[in-house]
Amino acid sequence: MGIFDRNTAEHETAPINVTVERGAVAFFAETIGETNPIHFDADAARAAGHPDVVTPATYPVVIEMAAAKIGKRNGVPDTQDVIKVDNRYVLHGSESYTYHGPIYAGDTVEVISRVKSFADAKGGALEIANLELEIRHPERGVLAVAERTLIHRLPKEKQG
Template sequence: MGLFDRSSVGHESAPISVVVERGPIAFFAETIGETNPIHSDTEAARSAGYPDVMAPPTYPVVLEMAAAKEGERKEQTPILELIAADMRYLLHGTENYEYLGSIFAGDTVEVVSRVKGFSDAKGGQLEIAHLEMEIRHADRGVLAITHRDLIHRLSAKVTS
């Protein structure tokens, strides 16, 4: 028997608004080794035709964390708690991003998380939670969709 709460399939969080800020974008870009100045220098971004610095491609993970924090302040159950993720056995699986538009400093975006489903692998030794996060802008629509799999390694579970 798995650890994930499979009754959470189909859950969609209420939209959480997040303001995209220039400083955190520049810090994230530096942290991941991104050297293109459109991610850290306002003048360079505007010279390239953008309204402000552009978030690097994997920046949605930062927005997801910000939305989770804001959701907790609004007393929303965090997605990891909702699916009953047990950190003692949790592994990070695949993660991919679908980009439909750019994210810029100054944007206010809405973040929605969804529990898409669960599956099993390796003869029941692994259970996988399939999660999705959508980032959308009021005027520009959906900007990014993140697909992420989290894994419980059940073969490591300690029995009492």
């Protein structure tokens, strides 16, 4: 029964282009307490052999939010809308990142969101959505893949 729209399994968004902005990266890095200057100082990043400021490890979540905003402005629903997340019952399950290359300020990256699968747990009291986000650069290929789970804690009438 559940709440998630399970017919959306294997749904993939069209690529959305996001430009990584130096100021946003520096602000994020400072906000999370990052102390390595390659994340907020372009000169330090260049001295370390990078073309520009390097995004911190958790920055893909910022890129995902930017892609969702761009998509909504263009009439494209984000993944949570597609699978019909009910924020009254949603819990954050897990999140992991696999990195294939650095993301730099100034990069314009393609963002693709995928609905991988759905599952049930706790005798039908929970339903789980398995999602994936891919960030890729046109020349450098896939830079990062984020996997996460969203969980609906189902009310009794929705438990199946």
